[in-house]
Amino acid sequence: MPWMTGKQAFLEMLRAEGVKYIFGNPGTSESAIISTLPLFPDIEYVLATQEGVAMGMADGYACASGQPSFVNLHIETGLANGISLLHHAMDGGTPLVLTSGNKDIRKLTEGRTDLAQMVAQFTKWSVEVTHCEQIPGVLRRAFNEAKTPPTGPVYVGFAANSLEDEADMEIVPSGQGFHRTAPDPAAVQVAAGLLAKSTSPAMVVGDRLAQSxxxxxxxxxxxxxGARVYTTSYARMNFPSGHPQFLGRINAVLPASRELLSQSDVVLAVGTD
Structure with a gap:
């Protein structure tokens, strides 16, 4: 296996995953990555002046390309600024790998934030790399997690020492081993029978519909x-907004929305978690 620094392994893994753009707003904790980027001219750093903008660009790129996007923010301060858009990406199932630097793992006395825990509730998987040897395997799993249905954002933090240290590391990209599953045919028959007999059906569609x-x-x-159609909160264009049966967004948490759904004898949820 080749001998390399953690920061080189970081970018070699991005190249192996086919990443063309890093959307971000870096700081000193990410300087190791920025200083190594000139060696990787095929990867462009798209600089945003605010972390929410970087997250928004990455979300849009993932939706348009169908591939996981990559984001790099600055330690806890920058990461905190991106959480609102990370929440949106989680709700929408956007395949996205979010990263940031952190202090050296040996600097516990000086204080360091648990960044993985900070964003855990808004991600499919959240982890921090503390040693350079972990970088290829962790990034490989991160991309696998992000793009495996149900897709969603993943967070990987990098301790400063992991980027600067050196080790023998093998660069192997993530695989394409997932496949779509089919529902139980008997269950489909039961659902079809309920819908066929319905006199006042409603459909609630979510982002997984457009993704598929x-x-x-x-x-x-x-x-x-003849069903009334609603879309969930934060949804993308999952149903033509000009269609006469489309009645807009709905949020089942709100009493008014629950009242609307209670008027139906059957509610079919499609592509919504």
């Missing part, structure tokens, strides 16, 4: 059933 390319099928089903 099922919007057209949802439109045809809604027209066949």
């Amino acid at each position: 390319g099922g919007t057209g099928e949802a439109v045809r089903l809604a027209e066949l059933l």
Whole structure:
């Protein structure tokens, strides 16, 4: 295995994963990565002046490209500024790998924030790398987690020593081993029977519908059933907004939304968690 620094392994893994852009707003804790970027001209750092903007660009890029996007923010201060958009990405199932630097793992006396815990509730997986040998394997899993359905954001923190230290490391990209699963045919028959007998059906569609390319099928089903159609909060364009059966967004947490749904004898949820 080749001998390299952690920061080189970091960027070699991004290259192996096909990453073309890093969206971010770096600071001193990310300087090791920035200083090594000239050796990787095929990877462009897209600088944002605020962390929310970086997260928004990454979210949009992932949605448009269908590939996981990559974000790099600055320790706890920058990471905190990106949490609102991270929450949005989690709700929408955006395949995204978010990273930031942290202090040297040996500097416990001086104080260091548990960044992985800070964002854990808004990610599929959250972890901090403390030794350089961990970098290839952790980034490989991060990309696997982000792009495996149900897709979503992942966080990886990097202790400063992990980026500067050297070790023998093998660069192997993540795989494409996942596959779509099919529902139980018997359950589909039961659901179809309930929908066929319904006199006042409603459909609630979410972001997973658009991600799977099922919007057209949802439109045809809604027209066949004569169903009222709502989309969930934070949803992307999961149903044509100009369609006469589309009645806008709904949030089942709100009493008014629950009252709307209670008027239906069957509610079909499609692509919503």
